[in-house]
Amino acid sequence: MNTKQNRILLIDDDEPTNFMSKIIIQKADENSIPSVMQNPKSALNILKNESINIEEIPDLIFLDINMPSMNGWDFLDEYKDLEIHKRKNILLYMLTTSMNDDDDVKSKKYSCVNGFMVKPLTVKSYSQIVNKHFK
Template identity: 40%
Template sequence: MSNNPRSVSILLVDDDEINNFISIKLIKKALVSSEIKACLNGKFAIDELLKTQASGAENLPDYILLDINMPLMNGWEFLDEYKRLNIDPAGKSKIFIISSSVFSNDINKAKSYTLVKDFISKPLNIDKIRELFETEKHV
């Protein structure tokens, strides 16, 4: 692994604009070399990913941070549509559920999706973000 880290691309899918603002600030502090796009619901995220995929699968984000409870298309519907459309057949994007839900059925449901790497409880903080990306580097 080189000492020159490449930029990490992240798609943040959450309907809470204040939460997105804070998450983006924290991610940029933890990962200086990051490009972050935010979508306010799963439908917008699917549309964004389809556009990105059309320009080349290598342009898909490295990470998708996905909230569960959103209008228009929630996190579960997003995952089903993402899989149905085969947006990332090579598995470039690592998907993490980021949710304030403390219900064990949501946590278990998240783990039932092979697409989902982990379930992370909100609120995000710099330590959780660093831990998430540090763990990923060593996988």
């Protein structure tokens, strides 16, 4: 029987974090396929591409806040207006190292943000997301 695959896009410039996140995601849910983009600008270019197949569009994006050059907030400013939202509902969680009050308030201003998670991703925390959205 074909169970639906969940395409997870990790946008984070930190290699060790991505290395670990991929392992955690695959461990927590065998139907989750993680992929990594270290450069948010490249991620935006892909999402802007109208010829992208609907299966290639991620189901969930984990977005790091603290990135050099274009940071998470800069990314959101462009991401929120993309046409791609009309084709598919993409979940988005912001990843941060600290539960700063400001960040939480800020993330609520963007309706495309589903939530806010503290790094590092754990099997437990990722499983909660899987149970909430993918089951």
